[in-house]
Amino acid sequence: MNASASIGVTGLGVMGRNLARNFARHGATVAVHNRSAGRTRALVQEFGHEGTFVAAESAEEFVAALERPRKLIIMVQAGPATDAVIEEFVPLLDAGDIVVDGGNAHFADTRRREAALRERGLHFVGTGISGGEEGALNGPSVMVGGSTESYAVLGPLFEGISAHVDGEPCAAHIGTDGAGHFVKMVHNGIEYADMQLIAEAYDLLRQVAGYTPAEIAAVFRRWNAGRLGSYLIEITAEVLAHTDQATGAPFVDVVADAAGQKGTGRWTVQTALDLASPVTAVAQATFARAASGQSDLRAAYRGLPGGTTPPLSRTEAERFTSQVEHALYASKVIAYDQGWTMIQDAAAEYGWKIDLGAVARIWRGGCIIRAAFLDRIRAAYAADRDLVSLLGEMEFAMEITDAQVPWRETVASATRRGIPVPAISAALAHYDTLRAERLPAALLQAQRDYFGAHTYARVDRPGQFHTHWATPGRPETTN
Ligand SMILES: NC(=O)C1=CN([C@@H]2O[C@H](COP(=O)(O)OP(=O)(O)OC[C@H]3O[C@@H](n4cnc5c(N)ncnc54)[C@H](OP(=O)(O)O)[C@@H]3O)[C@@H](O)[C@H]2O)C=CC1
Numbered sequence: 001m002n003a004s005a006s007i008g009v010t011g012l013g014v015m016g017r018n019l020a021r022n023f024a025r026h027g028a029t030v031a032v033h034n035r036s037a038g039r040t041r042a043l044v045q046e047f048g049h050e051g052t053f054v055a056a057e058s059a060e061e062f063v064a065a066l067e068r069p070r071k072l073i074i075m076v077q078a079g080p081a082t083d084a085v086i087e088e089f090v091p092l093l094d095a096g097d098i099v100v101d102g103g104n105a106h107f108a109d110t111r112r113r114e115a116a117l118r119e120r121g122l123h124f125v126g127t128g129i130s131g132g133e134e135g136a137l138n139g140p141s142v143m144v145g146g147s148t149e150s151y152a153v154l155g156p157l158f159e160g161i162s163a164h165v166d167g168e169p170c171a172a173h174i175g176t177d178g179a180g181h182f183v184k185m186v187h188n189g190i191e192y193a194d195m196q197l198i199a200e201a202y203d204l205l206r207q208v209a210g211y212t213p214a215e216i217a218a219v220f221r222r223w224n225a226g227r228l229g230s231y232l233i234e235i236t237a238e239v240l241a242h243t244d245q246a247t248g249a250p251f252v253d254v255v256a257d258a259a260g261q262k263g264t265g266r267w268t269v270q271t272a273l274d275l276a277s278p279v280t281a282v283a284q285a286t287f288a289r290a291a292s293g294q295s296d297l298r299a300a301y302r303g304l305p306g307g308t309t310p311p312l313s314r315t316e317a318e319r320f321t322s323q324v325e326h327a328l329y330a331s332k333v334i335a336y337d338q339g340w341t342m343i344q345d346a347a348a349e350y351g352w353k354i355d356l357g358a359v360a361r362i363w364r365g366g367c368i369i370r371a372a373f374l375d376r377i378r379a380a381y382a383a384d385r386d387l388v389s390l391l392g393e394m395e396f397a398m399e400i401t402d403a404q405v406p407w408r409e410t411v412a413s414a415t416r417r418g419i420p421v422p423a424i425s426a427a428l429a430h431y432d433t434l435r436a437e438r439l440p441a442a443l444l445q446a447q448r449d450y451f452g453a454h455t456y457a458r459v460d461r462p463g464q465f466h467t468h469w470a471t472p473g474r475p476e477t478t479n
């Protein structure tokens with residue numbers, strides 16, 4: 001077989017098939033391969049007219065079709081499937097070849113694979129690709145890890161097929177080894193938080209304001225034209241306006257209220273615990289999905305007493321809607337800020353040099369959390385590369401100040417009525433934690449010292465101290 005393909009894609013499921021088509025539509029000759037050859041044939045038969053594909057039925061044929069240095073993208077499920085594909089292809093490759101894992105791999109697996117392939121002279125490039133089926137075909141957001149040398153080769157290819165916003169590609173080299181997959185994981189964690197925040201806002205408008213799903217769809221369309229403008233708000237309006245064809249009921253009412261998950265939100269929270277990075281909105285969103293699926297527990301608790309208050313008048317409902325908009329926006333700023341903090345914490349832990357502004361830039365298009373305000377986050381980091389928090393930027397700080405009363409009123413209204421708002425209230429609690437002059441963590445430290453001699457620091461002098469709680473007079477010693 002002629003080595004004519006500038007890029008290869010193996011794993012032609014939903015994402016791989018569309019990514020291969022996207023490369024071909026941009027003029028690349030694309031080698032395509034799948035474990036079961038039927039998918040390869042189907043792709044070429046159905047979409048062969050879109051560009052130049054080289055269909056390979058075996059791994060050997062696939063590798064032989066690739067120009068050197070070979071560049072192949074693996075688009076299969078994370079975990080054992082990815083390892084199986086790597087093991088199949090690596091013996092067929094030569095030093096300098098580039099293996100891209102475009103699946104949603106755990107960044108720790110990517111670090112392990114990158115180190116193992118580096119030993120063999122190969123570049124392993126963990127790459128987060130967001131945007132689902134549509135994004136893969138028409139322009140995803142691409143978060144590339146691995147070596148700088150490999151990005152010199154891959155960059156033009158990924159930047160070419162990615163989404164573009166204001167003429168800028170939504171693809172970037174995030175950092176070495178697992179940095180691309182780490183940032184994709186955080187993207188998905190933020191996705192969980194954003195979706196939960198939106199769902200809570202919907203629930204409040206439904207249960208407190210008394211609006212119908214169609215009325216809430218109209219509210220969301222209005223919000224989509226403002227600072228909350230985003231893909232997730234846009235699709236939420238579409239979903240809420242949709243009527244179930246079988247029953248004529250609002251579609252949202254016929255969907256079972258148990259949320260699924262594939263695991264990237266859970267990975268974000270697990271990793272955040274290891275990094276001591278407080279992504280509380282993501283954590284609450286992930287636990288909210290888990291709780292929604294606890295059918296036995298929910299059956300046992302259903303109908304137990306909670307808060308109630310009289311329904312709102314039309315005018316009160318309108319005022320409440322405006323409060324919810326503030327609460328949703330402020331919570332969203334906090335949730336995204338938590339994500340950015342987690343990326344900074346990981347960069348410090350793993351030695352990655354991550355351009356935080358570039359993360360915002362490449363999330364403005366192509367990905368699930370694309371949103372108008374990401375451009376403001378990009379601009380905030382462009383103005384100050386060392387920005388510690390979004391609240392250090394004046395406009396965000398002013399918006400959070402403006403949100404104080406409505407944000408707190410929203411959480412209070414939800415609590416009075418017994419409506420769960422775990423993500424909105426977690427975001428508010430996080431804000432209050434960070435702005436507090438003094439936290440009750442001091443008491444925790446004293447408790448830890450009491451029962452476990454874990455020691456504590458003092459506010460008035462340096463060192464670690466221990467109070468001998470069981471000794472008469474409770475003397476204090478220092479090390
Ligand atoms: N779907 C989405 O919206 C998104 C998915 N992703 C990630 O992209 C990756 C691919 O997802 P998607 O395209 O949806 O998955 P699909 O289920 O549509 O396709 C899976 C592909 O993996 C192949 N495969 C599975 N196991 C093996 C194996 N052991 N050896 C070789 N090939 C194998 C399948 O081959 P066969 O046809 O032979 O079964 C198939 O081509 C995943 O990591 C996913 O998390 C990332 C962003 C969004």
Ligand SMILES: O=C(CO)[C@H](O)[C@H](O)COP(=O)(O)O
Nearest residue numbers: 130131132261262263264368
């Ligand atoms: O990766 C994605 C987007 O970039 C998917 O949207 C994500 O996998 C969906 O996750 P879950 O099924 O856990 O809600």
